[in-house]
Amino acid sequence: MPALHQPPVDHRRPSFNGRPSFTGRPSFTGLHFQRKAMDNDGSAQPPQPTKGRFLKVLAKYLFSHVGLCLLVIAYVVGGAYLFRHLEADGEEQRIQAQVQKSTEMETEREELAQLLWNYKNGPDYNSTVALLIEQYHENITEAIRDFSYTGVPVKRSELEAKWGVASAILFTVTIVTTIGYGHVTPVTALGQLTVIGYALLGVPLMLMFLANIGDAMARFLRIAYGKGCCYCCHKKREREYAKAIAEQRQNKMDTDLVSSIPNNRPRSAWSDEAAMDIRHRKVDAEKGPDGTMDTLPQVIPEDPIQMIDTGDEIINVPISLTLVIIAAYVFLGAILFSAWNDWSWITGAYFSFVTLSTIGFGDLIPGWKEVGTTAGTIKLGVSALYIVLGLAVLSMSFNLMMEEMIAKFEWLGRKLGIIDDPNLPGGPTDIQPFVAQEQMPSVDPVRM
Amino acid sequence: MGLEMFQLQTKLVDQLHLAPFQLKETNMRLLFGLGVMLFYLLIGAVVFTTIEAPYETADDKNIRDFTDKYRALVVGDGSDEGCQRISSEDFDTLIRTISEAALRGISPLKNVTAEPNWSFGQAFFFSGTLISTVGYGHVSPVTHAGKFFTIVYCMIGIPLTLALLSALVERLKLPSLWFRGKMNTALGHLFPPGHIQLLHLGALSLLLLVFMFILPSIIFTSIEPDWTFLDAFYYCFISLTTIGLGDYIPGDQPEQQFRAAYKVFATVYLLIGLCCMMLFLATMYDIPMLNLSRFFLVKDGNFADTNDNERLRLSGQAGFGPKYEKHVDEDSPASANPQSFPTDDGYYQNMGSPH
Numbered sequence: 194m195p196a197l198h199q200p201p202v203d204h205r206r207p208s209f210n211g212r213p214s215f216t217g218r219p220s221f222t223g224l225h226f227q228r229k230a231m232d233n234d235g236s237a238q239p240p241q242p243t244k245g246r247f248l249k250v251l252a253k254y255l256f257s258h259v260g261l262c263l264l265v266i267a268y269v270v271g272g273a274y275l276f277r278h279l280e281a282d283g284e285e286q287r288i289q290a291q292v293q294k295s296t297e298m299e300t301e302r303e304e305l306a307q308l309l310w311n312y313k314n315g316p317d318y319n320s321t322v323a324l325l326i327e328q329y330h331e332n333i334t335e336a337i338r339d340f341s342y343t344g345v346p347v348k349r350s351e352l353e354a355k356w357g358v359a360s361a362i363l364f365t366v367t368i369v370t371t372i373g374y375g376h377v378t379p380v381t382a383l384g385q386l387t388v389i390g391y392a393l394l395g396v397p398l399m400l401m402f403l404a405n406i407g408d409a410m411a412r413f414l415r416i417a418y419g420k421g422c423c424y425c426c427h428k429k430r431e432r433e434y435a436k437a438i439a440e441q442r443q444n445k446m447d448t449d450l451v452s453s454i455p456n457n458r459p460r461s462a463w464s465d466e467a468a469m470d471i472r473h474r475k476v477d478a479e480k481g482p483d484g485t486m487d488t489l490p491q492v493i494p495e496d497p498i499q500m501i502d503t504g505d506e507i508i509n510v511p512i513s514l515t516l517v518i519i520a521a522y523v524f525l526g527a528i529l530f531s532a533w534n535d536w537s538w539i540t541g542a543y544f545s546f547v548t549l550s551t552i553g554f555g556d557l558i559p560g561w562k563e564v565g566t567t568a569g570t571i572k573l574g575v576s577a578l579y580i581v582l583g584l585a586v587l588s589m590s591f592n593l594m595m596e597e598m599i600a601k602f603e604w605l606g607r608k609l610g611i612i613d614d615p616n617l618p619g620g621p622t623d624i625q626p627f628v629a630q631e632q633m634p635s636v637d638p639v640r641m
Numbered sequence: 642m643g644l645e646m647f648q649l650q651t652k653l654v655d656q657l658h659l660a661p662f663q664l665k666e667t668n669m670r671l672l673f674g675l676g677v678m679l680f681y682l683l684i685g686a687v688v689f690t691t692i693e694a695p696y697e698t699a700d701d702k703n704i705r706d707f708t709d710k711y712r713a714l715v716v717g718d719g720s721d722e723g724c725q726r727i728s729s730e731d732f733d734t735l736i737r738t739i740s741e742a743a744l745r746g747i748s749p750l751k752n753v754t755a756e757p758n759w760s761f762g763q764a765f766f767f768s769g770t771l772i773s774t775v776g777y778g779h780v781s782p783v784t785h786a787g788k789f790f791t792i793v794y795c796m797i798g799i800p801l802t803l804a805l806l807s808a809l810v811e812r813l814k815l816p817s818l819w820f821r822g823k824m825n826t827a828l829g830h831l832f833p834p835g836h837i838q839l840l841h842l843g844a845l846s847l848l849l850l851v852f853m854f855i856l857p858s859i860i861f862t863s864i865e866p867d868w869t870f871l872d873a874f875y876y877c878f879i880s881l882t883t884i885g886l887g888d889y890i891p892g893d894q895p896e897q898q899f900r901a902a903y904k905v906f907a908t909v910y911l912l913i914g915l916c917c918m919m920l921f922l923a924t925m926y927d928i929p930m931l932n933l934s935r936f937f938l939v940k941d942g943n944f945a946d947t948n949d950n951e952r953l954r955l956s957g958q959a960g961f962g963p964k965y966e967k968h969v970d971e972d973s974p975a976s977a978n979p980q981s982f983p984t985d986d987g988y989y990q991n992m993g994s995p996h
Contacts, residue, residue, distance in 0.1 A: 302736055305736070306733075306736070326735075326739070329736075329739065330739055333739065333740055367884070368884060371774075371882055371883045371884045371885075372776075372884070373775075373776065373879065373883075373884035373885040373886045373887070374778065374886070375777070375778050375885075375886035375887035375888055378886050378887075378888040380888075382871055385871060385872075385875040386871070386875075388875070388879070389874075389875065389878050392878070392879075392882055392884060396882060537785070539785050539788060539789060540785075540788065542792070543788040543789075543791065543792060546791075546792045546795070547776065547791070550774055550795055550799060551774050551776075551883065552770075552771060552774045552775070552776030552795065552885075553776045553778070553885065554776050554777070554778035554781040554887075555778035555886075555887060556778050556781040605804055606804070606808075608670075609670060609671065609674045609804055609805065609808060
């Protein structure tokens with residue numbers, strides 16, 4: 194029926210930027226998208242239902258930096274109390290049993306000593322002694338296996354503090370960060386099920402939080418680095434850039450602006466390929482350069498391929514600096530914890546490393562020996578803080594290193610077989626148009 | 642950090658925009674890489690055994706020596722005259738030694754020991770828990786050399802493992818996406834693309850649950866004498882999320898048969914399970930509305946509001962993000978396998994069909 198028939202769409206036209214898609218065939222969906230984006234330029238968009246919009250606004254606020262922080266803190270502390278409550282009933286019985294057993298073992302030890310002493314000159318000394326010692330050995334093995342007897346008399350306060358607030362908070366922190374010390378573990382079935390549910394929600398929450406805070410810290414560091422370390426280079430770059438801009442104004446119609454700009458941007462010592470920078474530059478013609486780029490003249494890009502970025506992404510903190518930051522944090526932990534707990538410094542470094550890499554053996558825990566005392570509580574609390582802060586620093590470092598690491602992973606990937614050759618069509622230097630496509634709705638498709 | 646680094650890896654590998662044909666060409670290299678990982682585990686096992694086992698054996702030896710000496714003193718040569726008076730200090734030491742021995746699973750009176758902590762199978766398992774960042778803690782190095790080696794081993798091993806597992810995940814994504822394509826063709830007229838993505842994720846989760854959690858739990862329950870099904874499931878969950886509390890460890894029963902082989906299989910399970918968790922995470926991150934961290938990391942121009950995503954989907958991309966175009970192109974040449982795109986007024990147009 195002609196009335197219902199859609200006008201034919203010629204899908205065989207190449208994509209509008211003239212470049213074939215990754216596999217050499219024209220990019221159909223891309224073309225389709227572009228046409229649709231053109232048609233739906235603001236007006237034909239179906240109105241967002243108000244309830245959905247409100248939820249979105251609420252979610253956005255909730256997940257803003259501060260909101261996320263508070264959410265994570267609440268989740269961790271709330272979880273601590275939850276697990277304390279879940280393990281409390283069974284815990285009381287276990288504590289009683291353990292204290293009792295511990296006292297029994299002490300008594301038995303005294304008795305054994307007395308017996309052996311008294312029996313010194315009695316008949317059948319050999320066999321009796323051997324039997325007694327064997328009996329004692331069996332009892333102590335049972336006490337160790339079933340009652341967590343450690344060979345020394347146990348104090349009730351220590352046992353109670355096992356699921357004390359500080360210890361429980363450390364427990365929930367190690368769960369959501371996937372470190373998992375295991376200094377305390379839930380033994381009730383309900384506790385174990387709760388751990389599963391708690392981790393299912395908490396681990397993604399923590400990942401999101403770390404990504405968020407890492408990004409914020411990375412931006413801050415980039416700006417600080419840009420202002421601080423590149424100050425000496427500003428004058429030089431100003432001169433060079435002014436020259437480049439003058440050149441650019443001369444060659445306005447030349448679309449290949451990219452080659453004239455790159456050397457004037459502050460860049461890290463590591464990556465020097467223009468392709469690398471191009472990859473991440475947003476083509477956003479509306480936004481002008483922000484404060485960190487105040488040395489660059491205000492160039493209004495007429496050509497949307499202009500590669501001026503909005504600022505702090507341009508400044509690449511070198512990998513060496515981020516590695517130094519990570520190492521410094523690990524050493525800080527090493528010094529602090531080895532001093533506090535009377536460890537050697539290498540044990541302290543080992544503890545910091547094992548913790549921050551989220552391996553988390555749990556063989557060494559600051560303050561665990563003195564759990565129940567104020568000092569122990571403080572140490573456990575500081576450990577929890579160290580963990581969260583350390584993971585945030587790591588996240589920030591990953592963020593900073595990301596640009597550089599792309600090059601490194603490409604190299605590694607080529608070695609290991611993820612990618613074959615960067616010069617193949619569709620290799621890494623060829624990916625820019627995908628990014629660019631989405632962000633250039635204003636490009637005229639006629640211009641193919 | 643393992644999962645966090647994997648987030649980063651996903652971002653990095655996404656940038657590479659890989660095509661299936663590229664992956665096929667480099668399969669041999671990946672196999673080689675997996676061989677390297679196995680070799681790396683073997684190296685770790687050997688080195689840890691070399692460093693830690695002598696220390697453990699030395700301790701055992703000290704205990705035995707003292708016990709033998711004391712038995713000689715106390716029990717004598719079988720006759721009552723052979724006994725000497727022993728001091729109370731000696732006696733205290735004996736009792737303490739017996740306690741220490743019992744804590745370590747050694748029975749100095751019976752000449753029967755538990756499995757040494759640093760046998761080859763245990764060390765292999767330990768290396769596996771290191772590079773997967775699970776880190777149970779039931780055994781850990783006590784010597785300074787062992788601790789130092791742990792740090793070095795991990796600094797190399799963790800990124801190596803992540804890179805290899807990411808490569809595996811990239812390959813596993815292909816059948817996953819093929820399946821999603823099938824779902825799209827089958828259900829594309831019933832649900833919007835975003836919902837199909839969620840359904841796909843749900844199907845993947847179900848598959849993972851059965852094969853990576855329930856099945857192994859059943860196996861563990863049958864092997865371990867005092868594990869209930871919940872204990873085994875709890876163990877699988879805690880291990881595969883790399884939390885690794887260490888309250889349950891497979892293969893630590895004193896009477897365990899074929900312990901070394903069991904430990905090796907447990908290590909393999911850990912690594913395969915980690916790979917599957919990464920696949921799950923990668924699939925989850927591909928769904929824009931679930932990838933909230935990407936939502937906050939990419940600047941406002943790209944994901945300012947999900948209206949853009951809605952627009953993308955409504956425009957007829959059938960739920961694929963731009964980077965999956967190539968998979969569509971690859972799997973469905975326009976002439977042979979027409980895809981359906983819902984257009985604005987609900988009509989379906991087949992690509993490549995004659996008008």
